[in-house]
Amino acid sequence: MGRIVTSSPMQHGSLDTNRIMLLVVAACLPGVLIGTWFFGYGILINISLAVIAALVLEACLVKIRGREPRLYLADNSALVTAVLFGIAIPPGSQWSLLLMGIAFAIVIGKHAFGGLGQNAFNPAMCGYLFLLLTFPLEMTSWHIPNDAIVAGSSFSPIAWQGFLQALLLTFPFLTSDPSGIQATVDGLAMATPLIEFKMAGPNALRAAQENGLSLFARSSQTGWELVNFGYLLGGLFLLFKRIINWHIPVSILATIVVLSILFYAPGSTSIYGTTYLHLFGSATMIGAFFIATDPVSAATTNKGRLVYGIIIGASIYAIRVWGSYLDSIAIAVLFGNFCAPLLDHFCRPRLYGENRPLPTTENLPRAAAENNEPGS
């Protein structure tokens, strides 16, 4: 008989890698849309460019490595890397910067290690850190359309003009007069509220609020917290869909909460912000729910994931407060990646029946127990 005999189990669950990756992208949407609302089209342009470049690169590399590109592109992992990278890169970054970063992420961060499943480090964060080290100035300036920071300005950042402006920022060669754009841009560069806070103290935020910027006004200064709520929403969706386990995000957030409460000094001009600022003032939510949870480079046991989250949470806080780098998520996650193999080795679950005594009330050895039994 010439049947093809398969191995058990013959039944399979409905979730597959392709769908997981798509759901992760879908979960990014609220954060991305809110980000666009506040910071203009730059994020969308970033993401689109990164996705196109990542898919082309992925196809080429898979081909070079002698594998079937269609099957490997279908796992959508390059898509997720590109989307996360596009979100992390400041909107309005130049195309060359974007391409360099995504190329580093896909070529060095992913395929140099052996492709999906083998990469020791989060590819998107590899690309991001590569840019941060090589182009520190560009990477810490968030270019945003003019009207986004002026309360009550006449047109919104998502209006057509904003799109044009963002596009010209990314592709400065499209206009005959790049200096005009650049001139405006210099005045618009800003950092995340946490960084502002770190640089200028709490006065900056207070000033922004006194200037009439409210939570829902289209202001980049207040927009950050809503963006974080967007990613929190997406993260809860992933948890609800059981795409990610709760261990990593919860331990990261809990560690940040604990540390920020411990070190908070109200009224002082020090750089220790409130817990709320640490959770919603920077990229904490996307880091905790989307970046640190990349399963390939994270610890793989649930116990290990708790420790992994604590390491990342503590690193995030430490780098923000005592370190000299402004953005801490990428560095913290990479640091966690370094620890992951060790955590996998030491944080294994207790196996069924491992170190379990026999079921006696006093845990007597069986023979002794039977000797005590006069009846039998």
Place this chain on the structure above:
Amino acid sequence: MSQSPHHKSFTARLRAHKIFGGIKPAVYKADALRSRVMPAPLPGNLVLPLLQHQGQPAMAVVEVGQAVLKYQVLAMGNGPLSVPVHAPTSGVITAIADSAVPGFGAQVQRCIHLQADGLDTAAELQPCLDYRALSHLQLLALIDAAGICGLGGAGFPTAEKLRVSIEQGVELLIINAAECEPYISADESLIRERADRVVSGAEILQSVCLAKRCVIAIEKDKADAIEALSTALQDSSIELLVLNSKFPTGGERQIIQAVTGFEVPRGLLPVDAGILVQNAGTAYAVHNAIVEGKPCISRITTLTGSPLQTPKNFEALIGTPVSFLFEMCGIDKSQHTGTIMGGSLMGIELDSDEVPLIKTTNCLLAKSTGEFPDPAPEQACIRCGYCADVCPARLLPQQLYAFSRSEDLDQLEEHGLADCIECGACAYVCPSHIPLVQYYRASKQAIAERDRQFQTSKQWQSRFQFHQYRLKKETTKALDKKLPGAEKTTANEPAQPFSRDQARDEIAAAVRRVAARHSNRTAPSSAKDKAKDKDRH
């Protein structure tokens, strides 16, 4: 009599506990459960493998051409890990030959071929109306003679399991009616219709193994069976425990955890902890064997799958060809792409349908492309850990997979590969469609092969060492007797290439030895001491 410590702890713990991991796959039992259990018609030819259980094959005691009666013994048990085989119907033995049996791939084993004469003439049975009149050892002997092995699928000889339980003493007997495989409904239909006989079998089993408590454990999605059981259990001391529906609750160690909340310590057997688990189908077979005197010649098996027009539970004779049973269910051959024996999660795919139904066949599942499409291509492991979340043994399948790929056998052992029960929950949830169980089976084989080689090489090493030791001893003996001056021929020195000078020296030494022997006869002990001194220097 004082209560044993086991009893106390179990009293406190008996309720539906959680098992580690597990999955809740879609369940497809309804089709086969729509009709009642039907007796399958008598096939023309039956094939009875001598090995339908775990252990040694039985020994044929009939000859080719011999006419046999229904229930007659065809093969005797051969040792404790062997169970006899009986004639399912009357007829003539046409052959005792190797033929295809169900198993992994194409497997061939010694089988007795029986041509039915259609009369179904039965040998006289010896029913036992009151089993309480017999001692537990008499009952054990009857069970042994009835050819019963674990009918849940594992096929371990029931009598042997009971004998060990009597020897070691058990506190708790669990009748496993969990039946968590998504397609199998054999036990459910059995209990639904014949709960009283299952209960009677459980009572017999309890009185054989002398367990203080007996619990029938069943998953809560089997409402009809639960109702039938609670009616049947009204006047019984046996308890009913309804468990949560989760695969693989029916695994031996899993059902112990589900019933008692207690884990069988690693490396020990359930019986070491005072627990015996028997399948509900086995209890029914035990009832038949004792109360009706009938040996195990038939079983209830689920025939299901979309190519079958009328899926149902058949009470079929052991030895009935699988293809014959499929015909009885109106199989659509154009749809039929393969056959799984056992469930969709832990079953094995048959190489051919021309194999017999055996004692452990609890389900025959006809595959079709609609229901069982070709497995999706294997993708990279993204270490999501879903597999670890569902593993009932709490292993780390993702790590085991990585070590399997790199053939790191030491790490596989370190991570507890031997504890894998091959339930397939990991592969079921794997989003990258990795056939994990297949990797583990291959790795288990590789470890077994390595251990075997290690044993062989160790054996050869010890033989070689003994050889060396013997040579050395002989040389020392010779040395003891030789002259104190002859130092060149110690066993520790490496063999030198042949040279004339050396040969001359050796001849001279031999002459001296002979001369010395003559002179030493008077005082051998002092010469020995001197030779030892020489060795020390």
